[in-house]
Amino acid sequence: MLRKITIAAITVVMAVCAGCESQAQSKRAARQRWDKTTARVKLALAQQQYTSGNYERAVKAVQDCLNTDPNNAAARRLYGKLLLGNGRRDEAIGQLSLSLELDEKLHESWYWLGVAAEESRDYEKAHEHYNTALSLEPTNVDYILAVADVQIARNNYSQAVELLTRKMSALPRDVSLKVALAELMLRIGKNERAIELYKQAMLMTGDDSNIAESLGFCLIFSGKWDEAAEIFDRLFEQCEDEHKKKLYLQVTALCSMNSAQYGRAVNCYNQLSIDDRDNAEIWVKMGQAILGTGAANRALMCGRKALTLQPGCSDAIVLIGCAQYAGGDYKAALASFEKIAADRENAHLSLLMRARCYEQLGQSGKAERAYKRAREINPHSELGDFIAKAKSVRAR
Structure with missing residues (x-):
């Protein structure tokens, strides 16, 4: 009888303990769930x-x-x-x-x-x-670009091109992949492909300014100055940041000069001179652009203004001499070009232009001697070759 009571008591105690343990486990589980939440x-x-x-x-x-x-x-x-x-x-x-x-x-x-x-x-x-x-x-663009960047850093350009091209085909609407591939194409010298990709990206983004800027510089690197001028002119018109507007205006002027759009270049330099009227360089560049339009007298005024602002400025003297020559004042031009005869950067130009002045003044002997000295200084001068060809044509 006592044994039965003892067993029953133990059973009750075990049940109570099990209940306590189960309750403790439930509390721990609840706490864990609470902690995770x-x-x-x-x-x-x-x-x-x-x-x-x-x-x-x-x-x-x-x-x-x-x-x-x-x-x-x-x-x-x-x-x-x-x-x-x-x-x-x-x-x-x-x-x-x-x-x-x-x-x-x-x-x-x-x-x-x-x-x-x-x-x-x-x-x-x-x-x-x-x-x-x-x-x-596999479609995470950040990861694609990261892999491509590291491949480029390791000079594995072909792998980067293959990756970007493949992923661009899989994700045709992603602009960043096109831009990344365009940058890589430019880096490896495939400018035409880069231009094509930048233009595609611009069509997709509605003329994004950053992409347009990249396209503009790509066009410059490719020597497509007229297209680049259009891009940077548009960027200038759209930009609200004054610092960037000035940069875009300067680049537009540069592109315009190189594409012989002298009127546009004059307008650019006019705008630049409004806030920077004491900058001799701007007056020289404006004068060069004006000279390109054929207005020799206005170009001469710009050169003199630049020389007043920066006495001894050789670029201003060159501009003055060229304007005088274009205006038919060959003696004055000769005197101007003599002033830069000792200038290392302009000595060759000085001799060539003095030779031309001597020709116009009928002093052929002095002209030939000046041409000869110019060829000795720089036998591979493109300008010298151009003038020599022009002389040959006139002689016929």
């Missing part, structure tokens, strides 16, 4: 702070999240990004690696490990990490 809220807050650029608050929020849930892979990833942004690369790599131990398919962690490796110029490791991220997210 709280961690998700804190992580969302941290992500919001990160996106808003409040990095200090983001760090605090993500640390709170990890204190609550140390095994939150996404929080480890975000913490790694924040540490990397603060220049704490080794700690960042540690956090990102921990996130991948918790979830190896976190493609963004692989990407940021690639960023860390690229910062330390370990391009091989960066390429490996970026490729892993891309294999997990």
Whole structure:
């Protein structure tokens, strides 16, 4: 009887203990669920702070999240990004690696490990990490561009071209891929293809100013000055930033001069001179543009203005001499070009132009001697060859 009572008592105690243990487990499970829920809220807050650029608050929020849930892979990833942004690369790599131990398919962690490796110029490791991220997210444009950038850094241009071309075909509406391929084409000297891609990108974006600017410079590198002038003129009209407007105006003027659109160049330099009237260089360039339109007297005035602002300016003297020559005042032009005879940069031009002045003044002997000295100084001068051909034509 006593034995039965004892067994019954033990059974009751065990049942009570089991109930207590079950209740404790339930409490622990509930606490874990609560911690994970709280961690998700804190992580969302941290992500919001990160996106808003409040990095200090983001760090605090993500640390709170990890204190609550140390095994939150996404929080480890975000913490790694924040540490990397603060220049704490080794700690960042540690956090990102921990996130991948918790979830190896976190493609963004692989990407940021690639960023860390690229910062330390370990391009091989960066390429490996970026490729892993891309294999997990094949259509992520940031990952595509990252892989291409590292390939370029390793001088694997053909691989980068192949990747960008293939991905551009898969994502035909993505502008950034076209721009990246255009930049690469320009870099490897395939300017025509670069221009084509930039134009396609502009059609897709409605004349994006950054793309238009890149296209404009690409056109300049390709010697297509007239098209470049149109691009930069349009950028000038659309731009609201005064500093950039001035830059666009200067480039438009340069392109206009090189494409013989002298009237447009004059307008550009006129506008530039409004806020910079004491700049001798602008007056010289304006005078050169005016001379291109055939207005020798106005060009002469610009040259004299520049020389007043900067006495001894050889470019201003050249402009004055050319304007005098174009206006038929050969003696005055001769005197002007004699002033720059000792100038190393302009000595050859001085001799050529003096030779032409002597010709116009009927002093053929002096003209021949000047031509001879000019050829001795620079036997491969394009200007000298041009003048020699012109003389030959006139002689016939």
